[in-house]
Amino acid sequence: DVKVTQSSRYLVKRTGEKVFLECVQDMDHENMFWYRQDPGLGLRLIYFSYDVKMKEKGDIPEGYSVSREKKERFSLILESASTNQTSMYLCASRPGQGTFYGYTFGSGTRLTVV
Amino acid sequence: AQRVTQPEKLLSVFKGAPVELKCNYSYSGSPELFWYVQYSRQRLQLLLRHISRESIKGFTADLNKGETSFHLKKPFAQEEDSAMYYCALRKGSSNTGKLIFGQGTTLQVKP
Numbered sequence: 099d100v101k102v103t104q105s106s107r108y109l110v111k112r113t114g115e116k117v118f119l120e121c122v123q124d125m126d127h128e129n130m131f132w133y134r135q136d137p138g139l140g141l142r143l144i145y146f147s148y149d150v151k152m153k154e155k156g157d158i159p160e161g162y163s164v165s166r167e168k169k170e171r172f173s174l175i176l177e178s179a180s181t182n183q184t185s186m187y188l189c190a191s192r193p194g195q196g197t198f199y200g201y202t203f204g205s206g207t208r209l210t211v212v
Numbered sequence: 213a214q215r216v217t218q219p220e221k222l223l224s225v226f227k228g229a230p231v232e233l234k235c236n237y238s239y240s241g242s243p244e245l246f247w248y249v250q251y252s253r254q255r256l257q258l259l260l261r262h263i264s265r266e267s268i269k270g271f272t273a274d275l276n277k278g279e280t281s282f283h284l285k286k287p288f289a290q291e292e293d294s295a296m297y298y299c300a301l302r303k304g305s306s307n308t309g310k311l312i313f314g315q316g317t318t319l320q321v322k323p
Contacts, residue, residue, distance in 0.1 A: 131310070131311075133313075137316075138221060138315055138316075139315060140216075140218075140298060140313045140314050140315040140316045141256075141298065141311075141313040141316075142313075143310060143311075143312075146310060156310070188256065200246055200248075200258040200261065200311075201258070201311060203255045203256040203257065204255065205254075205255050206255070
């Protein structure tokens with residue numbers, strides 16, 4: 099009963115490539131988030147979206163952009179991949195209304211930029 | 213600025229020993245705090261929330277506003293508790309709030 103699906107578990111890309119990381123949720127959640135997870139740094143918020151076609155920068159947006167054309171899909175784009183973007187990327191979603199119950203996370207995409 | 217600090221990268225204990233994973237925060241508003249856990253090869257998942265005042269898998273966490281802490285405790289560690297633990301703070305309203313995470317602590321429970 100997978101709720102948040104990230105399309106790739108592992109990716110290897112070359113420096114300078116444009117990279118798309120896809121995330122789909124089937125819970126009709128309004129809010130979606132992209133984090134990167136690095137040892138010793140925890141999870142850092144890259145971008146988030148409160149609704150379709152809406153996006154806001156998180157704490158480390160440089161070098162990234164996002165797209166949310168449909169409610170269930172939130173894409174993270176690395177315009178020109180660099181080696182310092184090698185990381186684990188986590189997508190999460192949550193409902194937009196009511197009590198804050200926390201996020202549902204995807205299983206992550208481990209991206210290596212060579 | 214809002215911040216969550218987990219001072220220990222690694223905490224190693226023997227099975228049956230008490231466990232305390234430390235979390236300190238800085239936040240000017242009324243904080244809402246969470247503990248998340250990531251077992252090996254599994255997704256990050258919510259362990260507990262401070263407003264629920266619940267015990268999950270034997271873990272508890274009490275919000276201490278005076279010390280700005282939200283330490284995670286368990287009286288008797290089990291090997292299956294070995295995992296990465298993250299403390300998180302909600303920033304913003306309940307509808308639009310974002311989570312700020314600490315650096316994470318790896319708990320290793322030895323047999």
